[in-house]
Amino acid sequence: MSDSLRVALGSRSYPIHIVGALLDRAELFEPHVRARVAAVVTNETIAPLYAARLEASLRHAGAKTLRIVVPDGEAFKTLETLDRVFEALLQANADRRTVVVALGGGVIGDLAGFAAATYQRGVSYLQVPTTLLAQVDSSVGGKTAVNHALGKNMIGAFHQPLAVIADTDTLATLPERELGAGLAEVVKHGAILDSQFLDWIEANAERLRTRDPAALAHAIRRSCEIKARIVAEDERESGARALLNFGHTFGHAIESGAGYGSWLHGEAVAAGMALAARFSARQGRIDTNAAERLVGLLAKLRLPVERPPMPAERWLEFMARDKKNRDGRITLILLEALGRATIVDDTPVAEIEAFLAA
């Protein structure tokens, strides 16, 4: 099995490398950073674990390195933190040839990617994801963003990385909750597009939870294949890419409503998928047993499947600000079967409200 995939986007195509010990392989970084400034953007948790090793490889590859450390957590994925990244880049006189290197999980990838998209009107960047969620999902596809108090990921850009370098060894240090959060996005890929993969996840749930390396490697690779295919078809989410938002409409409302950081993104997506599956059943789109099978799988992976208490009007307030919405209608990703999702933009608000109030 090759350890590389490719996201096919014409002149913006790029490789995804997935295997162990990648942080030490200077030759993977060399074409991207040679004779440039490589600005490693990371957080206070990841920096002591991996920054020095990565920087050694970057320097070996011919880069001058600069380290920018921000606080850890979704609560810091803000314009304010972004401003600190810009300040550090400017203080170092980093020019347009600078390559930003996002070392961390989804928050770091989104924040550093958006910094790269907008610093001096755009510089290049590399994704070096260190969490399962980032390796199976957020590091691929070029979506970058920060949150706004009034809505998740509301400020951002589409900006593709030069490469994704996913070192699976970094998963060894991942906290349990973060592992689960990543598995939620793995389940999502199966649920929306690949029932066989969903069967495999079900059969291997215990191996995944106990970090069996072969099982994790397969889950990452298959997730990246599915995501790369959708992104190649629809880079800017004018159509099919919205399917990847399964569980996210409810999930973003959970994150925004609870305050960023109290739920991990993947946890909110898990509860959001449970809600979306049950709402799909309530709407008669999918068999109740199938919906409950998905909920059961999430529970088996020790993910939250019950929604937090929140008044229905507050749910709707956040859901009304979802980026998929058009002309005041809430767009939902619903299931027609396990492995087959669909985009629905004509659900009466009253039906969503009744479901959430039930």
Next chain:
Amino acid sequence: MSDSLRVALGSRSYPIHIVGALLDRAELFEPHVRARVAAVVTNETIAPLYAARLEASLRHAGAKTLRIVVPDGEAFKTLETLDRVFEALLQANADRRTVVVALGGGVIGDLAGFAAATYQRGVSYLQVPTTLLAQVDSSVGGKTAVNHALGKNMIGAFHQPLAVIADTDTLATLPERELGAGLAEVVKHGAILDSQFLDWIEANAERLRTRDPAALAHAIRRSCEIKARIVAEDERESGARALLNFGHTFGHAIESGAGYGSWLHGEAVAAGMALAARFSARQGRIDTNAAERLVGLLAKLRLPVERPPMPAERWLEFMARDKKNRDGRITLILLEALGRATIVDDTPVAEIEAFLAA
């Protein structure tokens, strides 16, 4: 003479309309805003003058309008003001089909354009420039940005508008200083690429200063022609577009050093062009008489041509952060003749320092 030009950028091509009474012509707005939310971003000075008229046209064209008013001035072209724009858009549940309408001068165009580039990862926008500087320069070409305390326009995106609608009647209310600031960019277009146009500006300096409508119309049109041609050749400033930065390397340092807003951008560019012309002469690139002819024209247009007092090391600190720089070298746009500029990236810093200390 037709009242429209076109910026040729393939699928991102767009028209520039230049004539009087455009704000009332709903049919120009109609193709862009029909059945959409049109969010008019403007400032406290412009809003009472033109916002209601523009909004009437937008509604007549089938849009729902929303007005977002920010404080007036370069000092407010910041991430903080941007956050206020996002907040207003989110509070109105503005979705991805929203069209941002930038009504104002260069600051509003840059800020609103960047808001459009990044709100929900990108929505469309229209430029409705109301200052001479915006009509001859900043509204064309898709450069959007906000300032950072450590450098001018350091955070931004390339994001082309759907159209530029330049109503020359709005120049009637323009303060004298703002008129001059716009004329500086008109002179720039002649100085870098069109000596005949420069001759014409010299011969018509008094008509331009006294706002002769025919003279202003010609100056705007010729400036837009020159700018549209360069942008079509080099949208993302990998080459020739940098010529449009003539006077801006020194000018940005003046703006940053003096504090945003104490110099108008065009005033700083005028003093910056005088410096760049004299430095070109000192380097033996252009005849001293030619350089002084340009300085004289700027003075005749009542623009500042002397630099503010600032220690040489402070100049260099700001110039070291210019977006054109590569690998620690300061890139300058210098003159080889009136009407012919060139990009120079190998000037020893000591020579710039000696010039600034002189």
